[in-house]
Amino acid sequence: MNHLDLELAWHSLAYRLGQKPSAEANFKVKPEDFFVDEVMGFEPDGEGEHLWLQIRKKDANTADVITRLSGLLKASPKVIGHSGLKDRWAVTQQWISVQLPGQDAPDLRGEIAPGVEVIAQQRHSKKLRPGTHKANRFEIRLRQVSDMAAAEEALRTVAQRGAPNYFGSQRFGHGGKNLLQAQALFAGKRIKSRNQKSMALSAARSLLFNRVASKRIESGVQPLAGECFMLSGTRSYFTADQIDDTIVDRLTSGDIQYSVPLWGKGELSSSSDAQLIEQEVVAEFAEFADGLVAQGLKQERRPLMIHPQQFSWQQQGDDLLLSFQLPTGCYATAVLREVVRFQE
Known part of the structure; x- marks a missing residue:
């Protein structure tokens, strides 16, 4: 090919x-033009050896966040889990888990790297696996x-x-x-x-x-x-x-x-x-x-x-603001290509 x-x-x-x-x-045009938030469908159970961190990032790769957490917590990337990779040129929220057996969980809330902050943390009994979350919510x-x-x-x-x-x-x-x-x-x-x-x-x-x-x-x-x-x-x-x-x-x-x-x-x-x-x-x-x-x-x-759920839109000048939710593994661009022609 x-x-x-x-x-x-x-x-x-x-x-x-x-x-x-x-x-x-x-x-x-700007990272803020594409916001995606993981919808887990459940809450961490509050106990266990895995520390779950809710990350909000802008213009950053999920892999870069994992590398940063590995260094901060002196944990192998192998014990760090995520449910899905998120776009770099965007503002995204997702959960990442780190296995910390027998260790007190440090409070990481706040900025941990430029454009990356921990907005919530909670213990859970299981490592986060790909595809765990139920859906993704988009604001575009x-x-x-x-x-x-x-x-x-x-x-x-x-x-x-x-x-x-x-x-x-x-x-x-x-x-x-x-x-x-x-x-x-x-x-x-x-x-x-x-x-x-x-x-x-x-x-x-x-x-x-x-x-x-x-x-x-x-x-x-x-x-x-x-x-x-x-x-x-x-x-x-x-x-x-x-x-x-x-x-x-x-x-x-x-x-x-x-x-x-x-x-x-x-x-x-x-x-x-x-x-x-x-x-x-x-x-x-x-x-x-x-x-x-x-x-x-x-x-x-x-x-x-x-079939996008919770689907709404509004005009704002010459712009359109869209909000919808898709099941895990589905792509917002598959919806957008039916609506307008655009360059990625």
Whole structure:
């Protein structure tokens, strides 16, 4: 693959609304234009050997924060946990855990590095693991929106119909470098860094998901024989050999939702017409599909669509201020690309 990496993985993906938005806007002009806060869904239990720290950071990487905490607490990075990496060019809030067995917890509240502060801390019995948090809450400013009426009409449509659950461009690295790393890995190159290898595998898997999802969006998202449906809000799924009124009613009510494969070894959970589409698209990227199988990843499913919760917006001069919540692992930019054209 070459300069077309991001074109295939992100820029050329189909739009739920049928075409690119007519409105343009400036995105992430300042870090304050993109705020994200982890919604854990539970509170630390107040006891145990893990110190949980709620971090508020601006223009800083999660990895840099972990390095700083490692030095401050004289703790190996291996005993430090997080639920997800957060954007650098943004203002973000997230929890990070540090295992401190048999030690009193120092009060770290306040600034621990430029742009990084601890705003709360609490003991907990378990280490924080990736994907632990329930959702992410976003507050986003789109600046100098060129066509406010068109943007607001698109927002109303997304609020009603949802948006494709694409993996965002940051998943693929600058210029698609993570996809190039995956290509090298599958060709036999050894990647010593566990983190880099993980990012390469995730990028390859995300490319295949995005392309299959794009094909389904392009085709109009109609239920097909052999469709693999997920129970909304869960990871459980089932295959419908035929589409009947009961399936249509459950789709309409939101009880179930369409799904797309996260590629790996094992049989596809879909069958018949739905499986045929998935196989045809993935066959175009055989080196990535075969590479993921060879690396031992297993077949999983991910919802085709996302439906922003607590969704609201308001006009402020030429700007639009958006607020919404998405499940863990979903990308705000997948929502935004349905509303305005922007550069990241």
